[in-house]
Amino acid sequence: MPATYEPIATTTLSSAASSITFSSIPATYTDLRVVMVGTATNGSVILFNYNSDTANNYSRILLQGTGVAASSSFQSNSNGNYAGTWYSSYPCFTTIDLMSYAGSTYKTNLITTNADINGSGNVRYIVGLWRSTSAINSITFSIDSDTFATGTTATLYGIKSA
Amino acid sequence: MATTYTLISSNTLSSSAASVTFSSIPSTYTDLVLRVSTRSDSNDGGSTGSLTGLYFYVNGGAGTGSGTRLTGNGATTSSARWTDYGKIFPQTDASMTSNTFGSAEIYIPSYTASQNKPYGSFSVAENNATTGYVGVNAGLYSSTAAISSLVIYPWNGNFVSGSSFYLYGIKNS
Numbered sequence: 631m632p633a634t635y636e637p638i639a640t641t642t643l644s645s646a647a648s649s650i651t652f653s654s655i656p657a658t659y660t661d662l663r664v665v666m667v668g669t670a671t672n673g674s675v676i677l678f679n680y681n682s683d684t685a686n687n688y689s690r691i692l693l694q695g696t697g698v699a700a701s702s703s704f705q706s707n708s709n710g711n712y713a714g715t716w717y718s719s720y721p722c723f724t725t726i727d728l729m730s731y732a733g734s735t736y737k738t739n740l741i742t743t744n745a746d747i748n749g750s751g752n753v754r755y756i757v758g759l760w761r762s763t764s765a766i767n768s769i770t771f772s773i774d775s776d777t778f779a780t781g782t783t784a785t786l787y788g789i790k791s792a
Numbered sequence: 793m794a795t796t797y798t799l800i801s802s803n804t805l806s807s808s809a810a811s812v813t814f815s816s817i818p819s820t821y822t823d824l825v826l827r828v829s830t831r832s833d834s835n836d837g838g839s840t841g842s843l844t845g846l847y848f849y850v851n852g853g854a855g856t857g858s859g860t861r862l863t864g865n866g867a868t869t870s871s872a873r874w875t876d877y878g879k880i881f882p883q884t885d886a887s888m889t890s891n892t893f894g895s896a897e898i899y900i901p902s903y904t905a906s907q908n909k910p911y912g913s914f915s916v917a918e919n920n921a922t923t924g925y926v927g928v929n930a931g932l933y934s935s936t937a938a939i940s941s942l943v944i945y946p947w948n949g950n951f952v953s954g955s956s957f958y959l960y961g962i963k964n965s
Contacts, residue, residue: 633795634797635796637964640964640965665901665964667901667902667910693862694862694871695861695862695869695928697860697861698871700862700869700870700871720908720932721908721909721910722910723899723910723911723930742914742928743930744911744929744930745930746858746873746930746931746932747858748857749858749873751930752860752930753861753871753912753928753929753930755862781905783901783902783964787796787964
């Protein structure tokens with residue numbers, strides 16, 4: 631039986647880096663999943679872009695709990711997907727699910743960020759939209775005025791429906 | 793290519809049990825995923841607004857950790873924090889619709905890495921009434937040791953017969 635859930639690429643940083651990129655993503659899967667674990671050198675927001683598109687073609691709805699309050703917000707016409715905030719003190723964990731990433735419709739993604747840092751932090755669920763009908767062939771993660779710390783791991787998985 | 797997503801062990805209860813244990817977890821995977829379908833025999837008041845859950849011990853002990861939860865109950869949302877062992881909110885208890893089990897998935901990435909272990913979970917406890925629950929949790933297990941065992945408990949009472957537990961390993965290469 632052909633494999634359904636396959637690692638496409640994985641990166642573990644041997645030194646701090648300002649970005650992590652998955653490129654040349656094959657169009658042969660149905661869905662993609664990214665799993666990232668690590669810390670930010672200083673503690674900052676993670677953004678990611680598809681196919682090097684940094685124009686205002688992204689939007690999102692966010693639901694979060696901070697341990698004190700629950701809230702929701704939206705952002706339209708943004709220049710990237712928002713994947714939450716990572717901190718420097720404890721490792722954080724983000725997953726991104728991209729359904730039908732190679733299809734010819736706009737691209738929806740579901741993002742979870744688990745950033746509990748022992749007495750503070752948050753949990754966030756985000757639905758994002760990239761208004762492009764192009765197949766996703768690259769994903770670039772960046773961290774606002776900061777770096778992903780050494781030891782941060784990011785893996786891209788492909789999921790086949792048949 | 794080696795299989796990426798593998799069932800390590802499973803347990804479906806044929807009688808009630810106070811806990812379920814996964815021991816001797818191999819260190820050959822990258823991430824762990826625990827999927828459960830559970831109901832406790834304790835009336836914790838879940839159908840009338842008292843949030844209940846599951847908790848789990850790692851490597852034979854409660855350990856230290858923390859977590860942040862976000863839950864909705866059909867009327868309101870709430871968020872709270874804890875600073876002890878691993879917890880998952882919500883869970884289905886005996887006060888909720890009969891023959892109904894809650895579901896949860898707990899994802900533990902990099903479970904063998906020499907760092908503290910973050911985890912995330914999504915769980916639901918539906919109830920054919922005005923109060924049910926959906927919850928997400930971000931947790932942290934404060935230990936740099938590889939995870940080799942997990943013990944899962946209901947908040948109170950026992951897991952009823954039919955509760956099921958599946959532990960999967962995911963390899964990133």
